[in-house]
Amino acid sequence: MPTPHNSANKGDIAKTVLMPGDPLRAEFIAKTYLTNPVCYNKVRGMLGFTGTYKGVPVSVQGSGMGIPSIGIYSWELFNEYDVENIIRVGTAGAIADNVNLREIIIAQSASTNSNYGSQFGLPGIYAPTASWKLLSAAVKTAEAKGSVYHCGNILSSDTFYDDSDSLGKWAKMGVLAIEMESAALYMNAARAGKNALCVLTVSDCPLKGLSTTAEERQTSFREMMEIALETAVEMAE
Numbered sequence: 001m002p003t004p005h006n007s008a009n010k011g012d013i014a015k016t017v018l019m020p021g022d023p024l025r026a027e028f029i030a031k032t033y034l035t036n037p038v039c040y041n042k043v044r045g046m047l048g049f050t051g052t053y054k055g056v057p058v059s060v061q062g063s064g065m066g067i068p069s070i071g072i073y074s075w076e077l078f079n080e081y082d083v084e085n086i087i088r089v090g091t092a093g094a095i096a097d098n099v100n101l102r103e104i105i106i107a108q109s110a111s112t113n114s115n116y117g118s119q120f121g122l123p124g125i126y127a128p129t130a131s132w133k134l135l136s137a138a139v140k141t142a143e144a145k146g147s148v149y150h151c152g153n154i155l156s157s158d159t160f161y162d163d164s165d166s167l168g169k170w171a172k173m174g175v176l177a178i179e180m181e182s183a184a185l186y187m188n189a190a191r192a193g194k195n196a197l198c199v200l201t202v203s204d205c206p207l208k209g210l211s212t213t214a215e216e217r218q219t220s221f222r223e224m225m226e227i228a229l230e231t232a233v234e235m236a237e
């Protein structure tokens with residue numbers, strides 16, 4: 001059944017979905033990496049495609065920016081479309097001193113300044129965590145490829161433009177990088193009893209005032225995609 005945000009029918013979407021923020025990036029990924037990609041959603045321009053990679057059915061669905069947006073799309077994939085695994089692929093701003101431009105981050109956990117988790121009514125602070133089976137498969141692939149990667153805690157922030165000057169405090173707690181979606185994805189996966197992971201490339205270092213060029217982003221993008229796609233293949237085995 002279609003939802004208010006997705007015109008796909010049950011069965012149109014694969015068990016494993018790659019999720020970039022940008023819907024045009026979803027189209028690029030589908031057309032570059034998948035065999036016979038078919039577009040299943042154009043509602044609000046939030047494109048989604050299903051094809052195969054190395055013979056394994058894989059979908060690619062845009063999430064939009066921020067926790068409310070990925071909260072909607074990932075909830076529907078898990079709960080309305082029987083999706084088992086969502087792998088977010090995106091960019092992040094590195095805040096740890098030892099994390100540099102173009103490197104890969106595999107998000108073991110996602111701290112947040114968002115109130116998204118309050119809906120679960122927990123009497124404490126929940127720690128949104130990646131699924132071990134996706135995390136371990138991604139780390140194995142990154143090792144095999146010889147990628148420069150960091151595995152650890154990230155920050156999913158509600159703000160891109162932020163007045164609080166708090167990034168240094170998160171960095172002091174060992175947080176590697178900032179992005180805007182993963183905590184909601186991890187919480188939705190946990191609540192649905194499903195699996196989620198986030199693989200990122202470092203596009204900028206906000207504390208150092210550095211950012212990558214479009215050309216540099218292409219190379220690290222390819223590395224991130226290969227890690228995510230190989231992880232998707234492992235899930236079918």
Ligand code: HPA
Nearest residue numbers: 091092093178179180206
């Ligand atoms: N802040 C938030 N999200 C981001 C950033 C950032 O600096 N870089 C890439 N995604």
